[in-house]
Amino acid sequence: MSKISLPDIRAVLFDVFGSVVDWRGSLIADLSAWGKPIGLAPGWAGLVDDWRGAYAPSMDRVRRGELPWTILDDLHRASLEGLVVKYGLTGLSDADLDHINKGWHRLKPWADSVAGLIRLKTRFIIGPLSNGNVALLVNMAKHSGLPWDMVCSTELFRHFKPDPETYLGAAKILGLQPHQVMLAAAHNNDLAAARACGLATGFFARPTEYGLRQVRDYAAEQDWDVVAADIGDLASKMGC
Amino acid sequence: MSKISLPDIRAVLFDVFGSVVDWRGSLIADLSAWGKPIGLAPGWAGLVDDWRGAYAPSMDRVRRGELPWTILDDLHRASLEGLVVKYGLTGLSDADLDHINKGWHRLKPWADSVAGLIRLKTRFIIGPLSNGNVALLVNMAKHSGLPWDMVCSTELFRHFKPDPETYLGAAKILGLQPHQVMLAAAHNNDLAAARACGLATGFFARPTEYGLRQVRDYAAEQDWDVVAADIGDLASKMGC
Numbered sequence: 001m002s003k004i005s006l007p008d009i010r011a012v013l014f015d016v017f018g019s020v021v022d023w024r025g026s027l028i029a030d031l032s033a034w035g036k037p038i039g040l041a042p043g044w045a046g047l048v049d050d051w052r053g054a055y056a057p058s059m060d061r062v063r064r065g066e067l068p069w070t071i072l073d074d075l076h077r078a079s080l081e082g083l084v085v086k087y088g089l090t091g092l093s094d095a096d097l098d099h100i101n102k103g104w105h106r107l108k109p110w111a112d113s114v115a116g117l118i119r120l121k122t123r124f125i126i127g128p129l130s131n132g133n134v135a136l137l138v139n140m141a142k143h144s145g146l147p148w149d150m151v152c153s154t155e156l157f158r159h160f161k162p163d164p165e166t167y168l169g170a171a172k173i174l175g176l177q178p179h180q181v182m183l184a185a186a187h188n189n190d191l192a193a194a195r196a197c198g199l200a201t202g203f204f205a206r207p208t209e210y211g212l213r214q215v216r217d218y219a220a221e222q223d224w225d226v227v228a229a230d231i232g233d234l235a236s237k238m239g240c
Numbered sequence: 241m242s243k244i245s246l247p248d249i250r251a252v253l254f255d256v257f258g259s260v261v262d263w264r265g266s267l268i269a270d271l272s273a274w275g276k277p278i279g280l281a282p283g284w285a286g287l288v289d290d291w292r293g294a295y296a297p298s299m300d301r302v303r304r305g306e307l308p309w310t311i312l313d314d315l316h317r318a319s320l321e322g323l324v325v326k327y328g329l330t331g332l333s334d335a336d337l338d339h340i341n342k343g344w345h346r347l348k349p350w351a352d353s354v355a356g357l358i359r360l361k362t363r364f365i366i367g368p369l370s371n372g373n374v375a376l377l378v379n380m381a382k383h384s385g386l387p388w389d390m391v392c393s394t395e396l397f398r399h400f401k402p403d404p405e406t407y408l409g410a411a412k413i414l415g416l417q418p419h420q421v422m423l424a425a426a427h428n429n430d431l432a433a434a435r436a437c438g439l440a441t442g443f444f445a446r447p448t449e450y451g452l453r454q455v456r457d458y459a460a461e462q463d464w465d466v467v468a469a470d471i472g473d474l475a476s477k478m479g480c
Contacts, residue, residue, distance in 0.1 A: 073415070125378055135415030138365055138390045150378045151390040155413065173395065175313070175375030 004200045004225045008180050012120055012202070012238070013129035013152060013170055015161075015185035016137065018209040020117075020128070020146065020231070021107035024048055025208075030103050042087035049213060050086070054079035059131065059160040069158045071133035077101045104132070105139035109146065110206065116231030117147050119240040127152045129170050129183060131160045150174075162193030171199070184234060188221040195222070202226040202234050244440045244465045248420050252360055252442070252478070253369035253392060253410055255401075255425035256377065258449040260357075260368070260386065260471070261347035264288055265448075270343050282327035289453060290326070294319035299371065299400040309398045311373035317341045344372070345379035349386065350446065356471030357387050359480040367392045369410050369423060371400045390414075402433030411439070424474060428461040435462070442466040442474050 017023045027048045035041055058075040061067045080101055084092060092100075120126050127148045128137050133155045141148050154160050157169035171178045178198035185191055186206040195201050201224040205217060220227045228234035257263045267288045275281055298315040301307045320341055324332060332340075360366050367388045368377050373395045381388050394400050397409035411418045418438030425431055426446040435441050441464040445457060460467045468474035 125382060133415070134390065134413040138414060142365060142389060148390070149382060150374065150388070156396055173374040174378060175373070 004179055006200070006225065006238070009124065009182050009200055009238070010176055010180045011125035011127070011174050012182045012184050012234075013127050014117075014231075015183065015187060015190050016128045016130035016132060016140075017107070018206055019184070019186040019204075020113045021109050021140065021144065022206075022209070023052065023104070023107050024211055026107040027051075027103050030106055031100060034099065040089065042089050045211070047083055047087050049211075050083055051076070051079055054083075063160060063163070071155055072131055073101065073104070073133050073136055076104055102139075105136050106143050107140055109144050110230070112230040112232045114145055114147070116233075116235045119232070119235035120238060121147055121149065123238070123240050125149045125174065129161070129166065130154065161190060164193070164197050167194045167197040167199050171197075182225070184226075184231070187217055191224055192222065195224075200225045202228065202238075204228045204230050204234055244419055246440070246465065246478070249364065249422050249440055249478070250416055250420045251365035251367070251414050252422045252424055252474075253367050254357075254471075255423065255427060255430050256368045256370035256372060256380075257347070258446055259424070259426040259444075260353045261349050261380065261384065262446075262449070263292065263344070263347050264451055266347040267291075267343050270346055271340060274339065280329065282329050285451070287323055287327050289451075290323055291316070291319055294323075303400065303403070311395055312371055313341065313344070313373050313376055316344055342379075345376050346383050347380055349384050350470070352470040352472045354385050354387070356473075356475045359472070359475035360478060361387055361389065363478070363480050365389045365414065369401070369406065370394065401430060404433070404437050407434045407437040407439050411437075422465070424466075424471070427457055431464055432462065435464075440465045442468065442478075444468045444470050444474055 014020050028044050031044045035044065058079055062070055080097060117126055127150045129152050130137055131154050134151055134153045137151045137153050140146065141151065152170050154166045157165045159165040167183065168178065171181045174181065179200060182200035182202050183191060183194035184202035186204055186209065191201040191203055203220045203224040205219060207214060207218050226234060226237050228237050254260050268284050271284045275284065298319055302310055320337060357366055367390045369392050370377055371394050374391055374393045377391045377393055380386065381391065392410050394406040397405045399405040407423065408418065411421045414421065419440060422440035422442050423431060423434035424442035426444055426449065431441040431443055443460045443464040445459060447454060447458050466474060466477050468477050
């Protein structure tokens with residue numbers, strides 16, 4: 001593992017779902033507001049939790065070769081088609097399903113995210129390093145004002161995190177060595193995989209990401225290079 | 241060819257070298273200022289013109305399979321190593337050559353570019369669609385304040401423009417149909433290739449791009465979907 005020196009860092013790349021944006025709160029609010037005037041109230045919180053529950057298994061099917069390379073929008077859509085049956089959502093049009101699926105493009109940032117990113121952007125290249133596909137991440141950034149310098153999706157590498165191709169690929173396309181890139185995330189497992197590739201690591205907790213179901217990531221589980229309270233505090237600790 | 245409807249356009253992607261930034265004027269000024277205190281004055285204008293002259297032939301070597309996929313930074317560096325011999329620049333260190341080569345990361349925008357892009361960004365996804373590699377484009381954007389929403393380099397597709405894989409690949413990663421994407425450029429040949437792939441096209445001339453050596457692209461050579469005076473005028477014609 002490279003020795004990390006914070007002054008060497010040139011780019012800070014962020015995990016997005018849960019770390020920068022509140023996927024659970026955003027989706028529940030967005031879909032509840034959409035469903036209300038048309039009488040759709042299937043228990044959106046349960047559907048959203050189940051949808052996120054299908055995320056890792058669906059990527060594992062790609063990782064094991066059971067599916068060809070598939071972007072996250074399409075994995076989300078396949079999972080959703082099962083869930084609308086489970087939750088008794090009948091009569092939805094293709095446009096309705098597309099609107100629900102694009103809820104992932106409309107996720108909103110945690111309260112500190114945008115201000116913290118703007119500060120970090122003054123000294124570092126900032127971008128996502130997310131399993132969201134490029135279109136999802138670009139639309140989300142436009143929707144929520146995320147001031148990325150560039151959009152690094154694992155789609156570019158046709159691998160999902162935590163595969164090493166994603167962390168190493170991000171450093172490579174930026175023309176940087178791994179130790180010049182920090183992954184910033186609220187998830188210890190993501191940071192562990194990044195550290196194993198030689199990246200710098202920054203942790204901040206998002207203790208309400210999973211609502212009452214959260215069982216992990218309340219605190220740093222390794223001596224990450226920076227441990228912060230939130231993205232604003234990360235900016236302060238990075239000298240911004 | 242798709243029928244283009246301007247209200248359908250969601251993303252405006254820009255050719256960069258010559259269209260958004262003044263590569264020739266920037267490089268001559270940058271290298272002259274760098275060389276002066278160390279007594280290097282090989283005739284930078286000639287070197288820069290020759291360097292740009294090597295651009296298309298070097299990409300053609302990749303296109304014909306004589307070279308494996310090679311990013312533009314590395315093509316530039318290989319061309320430069322021949323030119324320093326031709327221009328009698330002896331005794332340069334590897335760091336010197338790297339600094340000169342990274343001159344392409346420090347190109348400055350034409351006077352109207354940044355203000356026009358900021359206006360377009362209010363209604364459209366904006367990004368480059370350039371043969372510059374990702375690192376070059378990201379560093380240039382940081383250096384010169386280009387407010388891209390995302391950085392689309394042809395490196396992502398391992399093809400150089402005007403190969404169709406680049407225009408179609410850009411639309412695909414944005415989750416858009418080709419007619420929902422405009423290529424904006426000061427080069428008729430780039431626009432012709434984009435139009436052949438079904439993209440919308442926007443032209444503005446940069447009549448001083450090549451200095452006194454400019455021989456083409458003084459005016460639109462087809463009925464491009466938008467013909468503007470510069471990027472500010474393009475923004476106006478796109479309703480921004």
